[in-house]
Amino acid sequence: MSNRKKYWTNKIIRTIITAIGVTLIAFLILHLTPGDPARIMLGSYASEENLEAVREKYNLNEPLYIQYWAWISSLAKGDLGTSIRYNRSVNTLIKDRIGPTLVLTLTGLIISVVLGVVMGILAALKRNSWLDYLTTVQAIFWISIPSFWLGILFLYIFGLQLRWVPIAGMVSYTSVILPALSLGLRQEAWFARPMRAEMLEVLNQEYIRAAKAKGLKYYIVVTKHALRNALIPIITMLALRLPWIIGGSVVIEVVFSWGGIGSLLVNSVKARDYPVVQAILLLISIAVVLANLFADIIYTWVDPRIRTEG
Amino acid sequence: MKKTISLLLTLSLLIGLMVFSVVATAQDNDTVHIAIQTEPSKLNPITYQDTETDFVLSQICDPLVEVSTEGSYTAEGAIIEDYRIEEDGKVYVFEIREGIKFHNGENLTGEDVKFTYESLKDKELASPHRSYYEGIEDIVLVDEYTVKVILGDTNVTFLTNARLRNHVLPKDYIEEVGWDGYEKHPIGSGPYEFIEQDPGQRIVLKKFEDFWGENAKIDNLIFRFYPETTSAVMALQTKEIDFIAEMPAEVFEDLKSKEDVGLKFGTYNKFEDHRVCFNKRKDSIFSDVRLRKAVAYAINRYELIELTRGDMAVPAAGRVPSFHPATAPKANAYEENLKKAQELMAEAGYPDGFKTKIFAPSGYRERVLEVQQIQQQLARINIDLEVVTLEWGTYLDVTADGQAPMFRERWSAGVPSPYSFVENWHSESGWNAIFGTYENDEVDALIDLIKVTTDQEERWQLYRTVQNLAMDEVACYPLYWPVIGEAYNDEITIPEDVWNVFKRPIYNVDKWHF
Numbered sequence: 159m160s161n162r163k164k165y166w167t168n169k170i171i172r173t174i175i176t177a178i179g180v181t182l183i184a185f186l187i188l189h190l191t192p193g194d195p196a197r198i199m200l201g202s203y204a205s206e207e208n209l210e211a212v213r214e215k216y217n218l219n220e221p222l223y224i225q226y227w228a229w230i231s232s233l234a235k236g237d238l239g240t241s242i243r244y245n246r247s248v249n250t251l252i253k254d255r256i257g258p259t260l261v262l263t264l265t266g267l268i269i270s271v272v273l274g275v276v277m278g279i280l281a282a283l284k285r286n287s288w289l290d291y292l293t294t295v296q297a298i299f300w301i302s303i304p305s306f307w308l309g310i311l312f313l314y315i316f317g318l319q320l321r322w323v324p325i326a327g328m329v330s331y332t333s334v335i336l337p338a339l340s341l342g343l344r345q346e347a348w349f350a351r352p353m354r355a356e357m358l359e360v361l362n363q364e365y366i367r368a369a370k371a372k373g374l375k376y377y378i379v380v381t382k383h384a385l386r387n388a389l390i391p392i393i394t395m396l397a398l399r400l401p402w403i404i405g406g407s408v409v410i411e412v413v414f415s416w417g418g419i420g421s422l423l424v425n426s427v428k429a430r431d432y433p434v435v436q437a438i439l440l441l442i443s444i445a446v447v448l449a450n451l452f453a454d455i456i457y458t459w460v461d462p463r464i465r466t467e468g
Numbered sequence: 469m470k471k472t473i474s475l476l477l478t479l480s481l482l483i484g485l486m487v488f489s490v491v492a493t494a495q496d497n498d499t500v501h502i503a504i505q506t507e508p509s510k511l512n513p514i515t516y517q518d519t520e521t522d523f524v525l526s527q528i529c530d531p532l533v534e535v536s537t538e539g540s541y542t543a544e545g546a547i548i549e550d551y552r553i554e555e556d557g558k559v560y561v562f563e564i565r566e567g568i569k570f571h572n573g574e575n576l577t578g579e580d581v582k583f584t585y586e587s588l589k590d591k592e593l594a595s596p597h598r599s600y601y602e603g604i605e606d607i608v609l610v611d612e613y614t615v616k617v618i619l620g621d622t623n624v625t626f627l628t629n630a631r632l633r634n635h636v637l638p639k640d641y642i643e644e645v646g647w648d649g650y651e652k653h654p655i656g657s658g659p660y661e662f663i664e665q666d667p668g669q670r671i672v673l674k675k676f677e678d679f680w681g682e683n684a685k686i687d688n689l690i691f692r693f694y695p696e697t698t699s700a701v702m703a704l705q706t707k708e709i710d711f712i713a714e715m716p717a718e719v720f721e722d723l724k725s726k727e728d729v730g731l732k733f734g735t736y737n738k739f740e741d742h743r744v745c746f747n748k749r750k751d752s753i754f755s756d757v758r759l760r761k762a763v764a765y766a767i768n769r770y771e772l773i774e775l776t777r778g779d780m781a782v783p784a785a786g787r788v789p790s791f792h793p794a795t796a797p798k799a800n801a802y803e804e805n806l807k808k809a810q811e812l813m814a815e816a817g818y819p820d821g822f823k824t825k826i827f828a829p830s831g832y833r834e835r836v837l838e839v840q841q842i843q844q845q846l847a848r849i850n851i852d853l854e855v856v857t858l859e860w861g862t863y864l865d866v867t868a869d870g871q872a873p874m875f876r877e878r879w880s881a882g883v884p885s886p887y888s889f890v891e892n893w894h895s896e897s898g899w900n901a902i903f904g905t906y907e908n909d910e911v912d913a914l915i916d917l918i919k920v921t922t923d924q925e926e927r928w929q930l931y932r933t934v935q936n937l938a939m940d941e942v943a944c945y946p947l948y949w950p951v952i953g954e955a956y957n958d959e960i961t962i963p964e965d966v967w968n969v970f971k972r973p974i975y976n977v978d979k980w981h982f
Contacts, residue, residue, distance in 0.1 A: 194861065197861070197864050197868070244509055245510045245512070246651075255667055324703075325703035327694070328669055329708070414696075414699065415669075415693060415695065415700075421695055428861075
């Protein structure tokens with residue numbers, strides 16, 4: 159087997175094992191957490207007979223391995239199960255809510271990348287100037303503020319005091335601005351710092367000096383020669399930050415009444431709606447696994463040495 | 469790279485446009501927006517269990533029997549013209565109004581009432597409300613518009629939970645579309661009809677033009693879901709929403725103290741009490757009544773009220789709230805008396821105090837703050853109280869299992885009967901164990917008697933006696949009866965006669981107007 163083939167077989171087997179591990183963990187975390195979905199559903203005042211009926215209906219009395227097997231087998235058929243709380247197919251629930259989440263996370267991602275890259279470049283070009291320090295300070299600032307607090311702060315300033323945008327919910331085109339900013343600014347810092355470092359390194363390379371010596375205009379040197387090379391690690395970074403953005407969107411969705419996967423997850427955890435929580439955890443994990451795979455692919459494409467060493 | 473970025477930008481803009489074009493709405497004076505905390509679970513009157521669903525269904529469906537402003541049963545606003553009780557309270561005969569139409573144009577008849585009762589009793593459907601209907605032995609359709617409900621035993625509290633508050637369902641429609649179909653598009657005979665539900669975002673209702681009573685005054689009613697109260701309150705101040713269902717007391721007090729917020733305020737007393745429960749099982753330290761009394765004498769409930777509710781609560785004595793005739797003002801309220809508390813502890817063999825725990829659900833800020841305060845209050849008599857806060861689901865498990873010596877509870881009674889306030893003290897009640905058990909033969913006998921006493925005054929007296937007895941033994945320690953405050957858009961008028969727990973503003977949106 160060639161090294162290349164071996165590398166990818168390994169990679170794929172590992173991804174599959176990770177995926178199975180993820181389903182198991184998602185399942186166990188929930189079922190081992192105290193709290194009986196039947197009791198939460200019927201309230202503290204429910205009679206034992208009614209509780210039993212609900213447990214019966216959702217197979218909550220079966221041993222864990224049987225419940226797990228039942229879940230995995232229907233999963234294999236693409237069926238995520240039926241929600242206990244909503245009494246609806248989980249596939250439908252997720253399908254209905256994935257749109258808003260995609261809009262939010264994509265916008266947040268774009269904000270973070272664009273701002274991060276611009277900040278990073280500026281900081282590198284004006285190294286040790288006030289601008290450089292400013293980008294450092296703002297990066298620390300955004301990273302330090304918890305996202306729900308940032309969200310509420312934004313709502314208070316731009317929604318309540320200035321009335322520039324609607325407070326919450328998805329009521330107009332401008333609704334996405336605040337949640338996406340709350341999400342994006344926090345991640346921006348993760349791009350700004352590596353971008354700065356990368357740019358500095360590239361700017362010191364021989365070929366940049368050569369380009370400058372050729373008499374090319376400075377901005378062309380920066381955009382055509384330096385930026386192009388400095389951006390490559392950022393693309394990998396992007397793949398690695400994706401899970402954080404998805405995770406962050408859970409909190410942001412709750413603060414901004416954003417009817418997406420995140421608020422569905424929070425509701426479902428509260429209601430111990432096992433099938434929904436499992437399905438969402440699984441989806442998020444798959445996104446993470448895929449993002450990592452994607453990052454690997456880019457690495458190997460950029461740097462062929464990794465293929466044999468990995 | 470630039471290309472990629474601009475491509476991504478365009479893409480997200482496009483997706484954004486698609487999503488928002490669906491939900492974009494104009495704010496105007498023919499629509500009222502109500503914020504509810506979570507999305508209703510399923511719009512199914514038989515299987516729902518959350519208050520959010522209740523809020524929505526009460527606009528879509530009509531009750532079989534209504535409750536008046538004073539808390540008595542009435543036909544006014546209900547789908548019955550009249551009802552009578554026969555054979556010592558064992559038979560209820562309902563005369564149904566003719567000419568009531570469901571939202572699909574079909575007539576509402578006795579057949580539908582019978583169907584609704586049968587669905588609630590149905591084992592397969594496994595309604596969480598089923599136990600309320602277990603006493604029904606038979607449902608007879610006397611003629612097209614007369615239904616007779618026959619009970620196995622006399623039960624004067626039957627109607628409280630079995631008056632089909634937002635339940636009367638269209639039989640033919642459900643048989644045609646099935647329960648799943650009904651949940652997707654619920655139909656009733658109420659003042660508002662269901663238009664659509666944007667999952668995770670809102671539910672849209674519209675005035676039903678052929679409503680049998682007085683038509684709703686505001687054309688559209690939109691429920692929006694705000695999981696975060698802070699956001700909902702800000703949206704209320706910008707008038708993006710007009711009303712918040714179940715506004716927390718502290719938020720109400722805070723808004724009220726502000727000037728020029730463009731809001732109106734109203735309050736009413738809730739049919740609810742907050743209390744400290746004791747685990748009284750034999751293996752628990754609080755099986756000793758003297759220690760329960762010591763704790764009761766050491767708690768200062770006025771301090772707790774001051775801390776979490778300000779003006780929004782009435783100090784409790786007994787269980788039934790003070791505005792109701794069944795209240796027991798003479799029940800022992802154990803006003804603070806540290807000396808007595810210490811004497812009782814010494815008598816019980818704990819002159820130097822003891823260690824124990826109090827549990828509260830972590831998601832309820834009020835309750836957590838209050839148990840922390842109780843911790844400080846009990847420290848004064850050398851009770852080393854550990855505060856344990858648990859997530860709701862875990863809390864329910866732990867307290868019902870008898871693992872919590874003390875826990876901070878809340879009971880919301882169905883209106884209008886105060887029966888459920890005392891019922892859990894009956895040794896055979898399903899809730900007896902959940903609230904730490906309580907056994908007293910005299911109390912059992914009195915509660916049984918309440919159920920069959922048809923004379924109202926006599927019944928109220930029985931309630932008082934039960935509460936006095938149980939309070940003498942500190943079956944629990946009542947803290948307060950909450951007052952609900954609602955802040956709402958000042959352009960809206962909510963009529964005076966719905967500001968009470970029997971009507972409630974949220975259940976009567978059809979009577980609001982701009």
